[in-house]
Amino acid sequence: MRYTRPRDRPPRFINVAGSILPAFVLEDMTGQQHAFPDAERTVVCFIKEDCPTCNLVMPLLEAASSSEKATTLTTGQTNEGNETLIKRHGLTMPLLDDSTLKVSFAYDVETVPLVVLADADGKELDRLVGFDRNEWSTFFEKHLADTQIDWDDYPEWRPGCGSLTQDPVIADRLRAEAENSPLRARKIEIAPSDDVHEFMFDQGFSDGLPVVPPTPERVIRMLEGTPRDSQELVATMPPNMAPATIEKIAVNAVLAGCRPEYLPVVIAAIEAICTDEFNCHGVFATTMGASPVMIINGPIRERIGLNVRMSALGQGSRANATIGRAVRLAVRNIGGAEPGGTERSTLGSPMKFTMCFGEWEERSSWDPLHVERGFNKNDSVVTVFAMSSGPTLIVDQSSRSAPQLAGSFGLSMDSAHHVRAHNGGDGILVVCPEHVDTLERDGYTKADIRRRIQEVTTVPLKDLVADDVSGAGIDPARVASMTDEMLNRPSPKFASEDNIHVVVAGSDAGKFSAAFHGWASGPMGSIPVSRKIDV
Amino acid sequence: MTTILDPTDERVPIERSVTERPTEISGTLALLDIAKPRGNVLLDRLEAKLQERLPSIKINRYTKPTFTKPAPEPLRQEIKASNDFVVEALAD
Numbered sequence: 001m002r003y004t005r006p007r008d009r010p011p012r013f014i015n016v017a018g019s020i021l022p023a024f025v026l027e028d029m030t031g032q033q034h035a036f037p038d039a040e041r042t043v044v045c046f047i048k049e050d051c052p053t054c055n056l057v058m059p060l061l062e063a064a065s066s067s068e069k070a071t072t073l074t075t076g077q078t079n080e081g082n083e084t085l086i087k088r089h090g091l092t093m094p095l096l097d098d099s100t101l102k103v104s105f106a107y108d109v110e111t112v113p114l115v116v117l118a119d120a121d122g123k124e125l126d127r128l129v130g131f132d133r134n135e136w137s138t139f140f141e142k143h144l145a146d147t148q149i150d151w152d153d154y155p156e157w158r159p160g161c162g163s164l165t166q167d168p169v170i171a172d173r174l175r176a177e178a179e180n181s182p183l184r185a186r187k188i189e190i191a192p193s194d195d196v197h198e199f200m201f202d203q204g205f206s207d208g209l210p211v212v213p214p215t216p217e218r219v220i221r222m223l224e225g226t227p228r229d230s231q232e233l234v235a236t237m238p239p240n241m242a243p244a245t246i247e248k249i250a251v252n253a254v255l256a257g258c259r260p261e262y263l264p265v266v267i268a269a270i271e272a273i274c275t276d277e278f279n280c281h282g283v284f285a286t287t288m289g290a291s292p293v294m295i296i297n298g299p300i301r302e303r304i305g306l307n308v309r310m311s312a313l314g315q316g317s318r319a320n321a322t323i324g325r326a327v328r329l330a331v332r333n334i335g336g337a338e339p340g341g342t343e344r345s346t347l348g349s350p351m352k353f354t355m356c357f358g359e360w361e362e363r364s365s366w367d368p369l370h371v372e373r374g375f376n377k378n379d380s381v382v383t384v385f386a387m388s389s390g391p392t393l394i395v396d397q398s399s400r401s402a403p404q405l406a407g408s409f410g411l412s413m414d415s416a417h418h419v420r421a422h423n424g425g426d427g428i429l430v431v432c433p434e435h436v437d438t439l440e441r442d443g444y445t446k447a448d449i450r451r452r453i454q455e456v457t458t459v460p461l462k463d464l465v466a467d468d469v470s471g472a473g474i475d476p477a478r479v480a481s482m483t484d485e486m487l488n489r490p491s492p493k494f495a496s497e498d499n500i501h502v503v504v505a506g507s508d509a510g511k512f513s514a515a516f517h518g519w520a521s522g523p524m525g526s527i528p529v530s531r532k533i534d535v
Numbered sequence: 536m537t538t539i540l541d542p543t544d545e546r547v548p549i550e551r552s553v554t555e556r557p558t559e560i561s562g563t564l565a566l567l568d569i570a571k572p573r574g575n576v577l578l579d580r581l582e583a584k585l586q587e588r589l590p591s592i593k594i595n596r597y598t599k600p601t602f603t604k605p606a607p608e609p610l611r612q613e614i615k616a617s618n619d620f621v622v623e624a625l626a627d
Binding site for chain 2: 183185186187188189190191192196200205213214215216219237238239240242243247248251252255279281282285286329333334335336520524525
């Protein structure tokens, strides 16, 4: 689905007779300044050279300029256009230079020609848009009665043209530069002799891959993705405990390559990782190496084109790739977590670039992740998990029954961290569609999968003792003080079935599911957090 | 000329220098255990050695609730208010 700009932003200037019009001073082509308001009555006109209707009315504006009843200030939108108009129509009246379009922007000109009559205080008295012969002739008879016009020479009606200020690229620049611009971030000017991309690498803004320059125009466009105020504080981000405002998040979303409609997802994910439960300081600082894995549920998946099918955990989808990356870049740039600084992972992980995907909710009859976590099916939700590795593939092309297949999930997930690491924390199981079919054929639910994983991984504690094969496991010195009852106590892989998070994703072909292995779980580590996406 | 917006928290870049080291240790010294396994072992040994060499100094022991999170603000304030020196033990 294509993103459309919200149109509910109020116009900057309300077109109501009696409103005070913006004051301005503009130079004409000879450098002489013209101020508004400065006369008893002024006719302010906006035209552009390549508009046929503007060319049609140029003789009328020239006639207006000779009237004693009002001062006429005719404003062109490009310098070259003004020169062309003067030559083409043999104009004697001055044309004012608004090539920066600041005045046109201040007047919120949508269509040219636009003609506004104002009194000495700058109060609007009357207005013409486009060309309607009756309206124009009435206007001239009423306000410029000393002019002589043969109205029969003019057509009844001609539409106007779009003002240059409405050109999307120009409009974004003008909004970024306007006095009421939502941008407050420090502006960095990069010299023309500098390569913009190299500059951004040198400044450390990048994760090692090229980033999109966050120009004011791009950030303005990104902010269109949320109705929230640009200066609203979303979170205080470790390790620098820096304020992550909507604007700063938008700047990093631009860097990452996001489209504006992804921004609400990025904001919700940052809210989630900056909670005490998720503990992103620990997640990024740990030598073990952990990354936020973001799983998206709900209607927003469709709206932003998030991939839930073939290669959902891989590359090729802009939404998947850039949302995860935006969160990581925000942590790096706003929070200050950089490898070698407070980010100390021994090996790191490609998940530290990005890891975001959606659940293919429609492919199974099971409750999707966000519903299991207490949200409504129609809510859009991001859930963040701290995972130390993954996706690790679970290859089972042979099992034909649900207990066998879920048994395979358990046996494969038993390797998380170490086969002797039991009673552990969170893990994610991503079930592929062909495996879903096998499981559903036998009536298995997500709860049945969890139960079976715990069942097949459960061993007595005595099987987890360190030995000559591996020094990892229960310290043999401790075993001496343990009773038989303790040594025979059943020990499943996960501390609780609640630690096993099951989602569906992937293509229809292939019996390949996958697991993500967790990090330190619980209050001393990281607890998965879900946040509703503000759409 | 390209203009971009600063993606960082805009802290003014400050050249940081190491605090000047006093020539002798006196007063009160904090030993902070970050709660990693065996950090306390290291600090026990350090405390014993320091008391042996510098019997006049007072030693205060502190422990973070967990190594995974920054020290809570009250703990940081207490260490700063009550001590002249601090040694933080990393372990593993």
